[in-house]
Amino acid sequence: MSTTLDKLRRRLKRRGLDALLVSQPENRRYLSGFTAADHGISESAGVLLVTAAGPSFLLTDGRYRLQAEQEAAGFEIRVYPRGLFPLLRRLFSSLALKRLAFESDYLLHSVFVGLARLAAEKGIELVPLTGLVEELRQLKSAAELALIEQAVRLNEQVFAEVYGQLRPGLSEREVAALIEETMRRRGAEGPSFPTIVAAGPNGAMPHAVPTGRLLAEGEPIIIDMGLKVGGYCSDMTRTVVLGQPDARTLAMIRLVRQAQRAGLAALRPGVAGRHVDQVARRVIEEAGHGDHFGHSLGHGVGLNVHEGPSLSYRNRKLLRPGMVLTVEPGVYLPGWGGVRLENMAVVTEAGCRLLNRDTTFLDV
Ligand code: ZN
Ligand code: ZN
Numbered sequence: 001m002s003t004t005l006d007k008l009r010r011r012l013k014r015r016g017l018d019a020l021l022v023s024q025p026e027n028r029r030y031l032s033g034f035t036a037a038d039h040g041i042s043e044s045a046g047v048l049l050v051t052a053a054g055p056s057f058l059l060t061d062g063r064y065r066l067q068a069e070q071e072a073a074g075f076e077i078r079v080y081p082r083g084l085f086p087l088l089r090r091l092f093s094s095l096a097l098k099r100l101a102f103e104s105d106y107l108l109h110s111v112f113v114g115l116a117r118l119a120a121e122k123g124i125e126l127v128p129l130t131g132l133v134e135e136l137r138q139l140k141s142a143a144e145l146a147l148i149e150q151a152v153r154l155n156e157q158v159f160a161e162v163y164g165q166l167r168p169g170l171s172e173r174e175v176a177a178l179i180e181e182t183m184r185r186r187g188a189e190g191p192s193f194p195t196i197v198a199a200g201p202n203g204a205m206p207h208a209v210p211t212g213r214l215l216a217e218g219e220p221i222i223i224d225m226g227l228k229v230g231g232y233c234s235d236m237t238r239t240v241v242l243g244q245p246d247a248r249t250l251a252m253i254r255l256v257r258q259a260q261r262a263g264l265a266a267l268r269p270g271v272a273g274r275h276v277d278q279v280a281r282r283v284i285e286e287a288g289h290g291d292h293f294g295h296s297l298g299h300g301v302g303l304n305v306h307e308g309p310s311l312s313y314r315n316r317k318l319l320r321p322g323m324v325l326t327v328e329p330g331v332y333l334p335g336w337g338g339v340r341l342e343n344m345a346v347v348t349e350a351g352c353r354l355l356n357r358d359t360t361f362l363d364v
Pocket of ligand 2: 235299326328342
């Protein structure tokens with residue numbers, strides 16, 4: 001952990017910042033090892049104050065004191081008996097900060113107002129910052145990659161178990177519940193996002209919410225699921241068919257698979273995220289379905305199921321070894337349904353390494 005903190009401190013110094021207030025919960029965990037989760041942005045389990053020059057603090061409330069002391073090695077634990085601001089006031093006085101950065105992507109406005117008042121009182125300049133810790137998180141350590149691989153492996157075991165039980169007449173909601181129950185029974189911390197099961201026409205919405213619709217033979221069924229192991233996420237999509245798929249369904253699955261293979265072949269260090277998206281998108285465009293692939297090709301995965309870098313037209317930054325990404329092309333036809341296939345891969349020195357082994361998409 002100390003090397004990560006050192007990197008962050010160097011970046012703060014380069015920007016002329018004396019400290020960073022970390023409020024985003026996965027950033028807090030990444031930097032400190034403190035695993036407590038927030039129950040929404042208004043119920044924070046604490047914040048970090050990382051100074052460029054010296055000590056780092058974990059500010060939390062009494063309920064977390066023991067856990068913080070056990071987990072956040074290298075951080076001074078400060079418990080706030082009367083809320084965050086009296087504690088920050090004392091720290092600001094003793095640390096003599098001049099320029100303090102905060103995470104403008106993740107701070108309640110009401111907290112910002114209190115912070116601004118305190119900063120004005122102490123003569124501190126507040127500097128909004130986005131993406132600094134997130135950027136560090138994009139490059140996975142060996143230990144992080146091992147946890148991600150465990151999550152991917154468990155994800156596939158859960159999928160295989162539930163796949164064997166799929167039959168016409170089960171509802172989307174029942175299948176989603178079965179998946180999430182199986183995750184927990186097999187030792188996952190829980191799902192990394194609400195499981196998507198979208199049968200037939202419901203699959204035309206990339207972010208469909210499971211309904212009471214019953215699975216039927218012959219139609220494509222999108223199952224998009226992820227789980228957490230040691231805080232790290234998996235994310236995998238399969239499109240399955242009960243019974244015999246018709247010619248159109250088969251053609252769509254083959255097309256999406258071809259796009260996915262093209263994307264994985266293009267995924268390597270030194271190319272821009274947008275390049276990988278373009279390569280896979282071209283396959284779908286050339287088949288006349290460019291308008292039916294309305295989302296980006298993929299995203300980073302780590303402590304958050306969606307994090308940087310993205311494989312999208314917006315990302316001009318170059319990929320680097322150690323980044324973990326999804327490759328998930330899809331085709332969505334209103335009234336008919338959808339097909340999406342999603343695997344995860346890690347960028348290596350030479351190209352990329354696929355983290356998935358499941359090949360259920362070859363069965364259909
Ligand atoms: Zn997914
Ligand atoms: Zn995804």
